[in-house]
Amino acid sequence: MPRVKVARKSTAIDMTAMCDVAFLLLTFFILTAKPRTEDPVPIDVPASTAEIPLPEENVLLLTVGQGKVFYTVEGTDIRKQTLEQMGEKYNIKFTPEQKQVFSGVPVLGVPMNQLQAFLNLDVDKRKAYKQPGIPNDTTANNELADWIRESRKAVASLHNKPLRISVKGDNKEEYPTIKKIIGIFQRQRIDKFSFITAVKNEPKK
Amino acid sequence: MAELDTSGGGKKGGKVRSKKASTRVDLTAMVDLAFLLITFFIMTTTLSKPKAMDVTMPRKDENQKDQLPVAASRSMTILLGSNNKVEWFIGEPGKSAPETINYGKDGLRKTLIEKGKEIQASTGKYMVVLIKPSDKSNYKNLVDALDEMAITKIESFAIVDILPAEVELLKRDGNY
Numbered sequence: 026m027p028r029v030k031v032a033r034k035s036t037a038i039d040m041t042a043m044c045d046v047a048f049l050l051l052t053f054f055i056l057t058a059k060p061r062t063e064d065p066v067p068i069d070v071p072a073s074t075a076e077i078p079l080p081e082e083n084v085l086l087l088t089v090g091q092g093k094v095f096y097t098v099e100g101t102d103i104r105k106q107t108l109e110q111m112g113e114k115y116n117i118k119f120t121p122e123q124k125q126v127f128s129g130v131p132v133l134g135v136p137m138n139q140l141q142a143f144l145n146l147d148v149d150k151r152k153a154y155k156q157p158g159i160p161n162d163t164t165a166n167n168e169l170a171d172w173i174r175e176s177r178k179a180v181a182s183l184h185n186k187p188l189r190i191s192v193k194g195d196n197k198e199e200y201p202t203i204k205k206i207i208g209i210f211q212r213q214r215i216d217k218f219s220f221i222t223a224v225k226n227e228p229k230k
Numbered sequence: 231m232a233e234l235d236t237s238g239g240g241k242k243g244g245k246v247r248s249k250k251a252s253t254r255v256d257l258t259a260m261v262d263l264a265f266l267l268i269t270f271f272i273m274t275t276t277l278s279k280p281k282a283m284d285v286t287m288p289r290k291d292e293n294q295k296d297q298l299p300v301a302a303s304r305s306m307t308i309l310l311g312s313n314n315k316v317e318w319f320i321g322e323p324g325k326s327a328p329e330t331i332n333y334g335k336d337g338l339r340k341t342l343i344e345k346g347k348e349i350q351a352s353t354g355k356y357m358v359v360l361i362k363p364s365d366k367s368n369y370k371n372l373v374d375a376l377d378e379m380a381i382t383k384i385e386s387f388a389i390v391d392i393l394p395a396e397v398e399l400l401k402r403d404g405n406y
């Protein structure tokens with residue numbers, strides 16, 4: 026009996042369509058990805074069972090670590106507006122270049138009197154610069170309170186929306202620092218704010 | 231996965247023909263790379279989304295008119311001390327002996343559930359929890375305590391400043 030010959034097929038598969046899909050997805054993920062902002066101090070966020078994700082816009086973030094407080098607000102337009110208002114309040118004239126630089130600074134932790142010098146630094150030097158944190162104390166008019174107030178005004182005027190305040194603290198941060206910040210919130214009638222936490226998988230009861 | 235060149239060696243002599251190169255490129259390596267990058271971007275974007283725990287503070291008013299007094303019998307006070315210890319008592323400080331416990335499933339959560347049920351049974355109303363962090367507690371303790379409130383579904387709680395008498399209690403028990 027003659028053997029039936031199996032026709033040999035090529036093992037190569039046409040990859041073109043797969044390649045198309047892969048790059049389409051890749052483009053999508055790259056475009057939606059947000060560069061991760063580097064924390065100025067190492068921060069180990071506590072875990073909780075909270076499951077609500079933080080909104081992307083109109084968020085003010087206070088990073089708290091090693092007794093220092095850093096300020097972040099989303100949106101370059103809001104940052105610029107806030108800086109202008111802060112300049113008026115503290116009688117500091119910022120140049121357009123400084124404003125441009127400020128709108129690109131993700132995390133701020135410099136007192137007002139050093140801010141201009143900080144903004145004049147080179148990019149590399151600014152990254153290496155150890156920011157001392159925004160001054161805050163228990164009085165009603167400290168710089169941190171002003172930053173928060175001016176940002177709220179800027180968001181209200183530009184986006185016509187309330188600003189969401191959130192606190193990102195380090196596990197080991199001592200309570201007095203947190204207490205001061207909560208005190209600042211309360212004096213400005215911010216009764217609702219959020220703590221940023223990592224995800225903890227809690228077994229159901 | 232290189233394809234074998236099956237076009238043969240070509241005939242010697244005759245016309246010299248320019249060899250037709252295949253237009254097909256092997257895309258396998260490219261696809262590999264693309265999927266590797268996709269995996270990387272998925273991991274870094276969706277897995278690092280921060281979660282927000284909402285906190286609502288009672289409004290601090292100078293003229294405290296509209297505040298309702300809460301019966302001492304259904305208020306539970308939690309004092310956050312140092313070294314991840316919690317002290318709790320029912321009612322006013324000094325009247326009942328405080329108990330020192332840990333955070334977590336068998337400590338704070340168990341107590342909260344038990345006492346919540348007890349108070350519900352004896353007074354017919356829900357329990358009110360006062361969280362009082364001392365200066366020696368850290369941020370994690372506060373978040374843990376608030377998280378326990380969310381887990382045990384206690385709706386009425388507040389973060390309140392600690393009283394000197396309560397600091398004394400913590401000091402006495404070595405938690406300050």
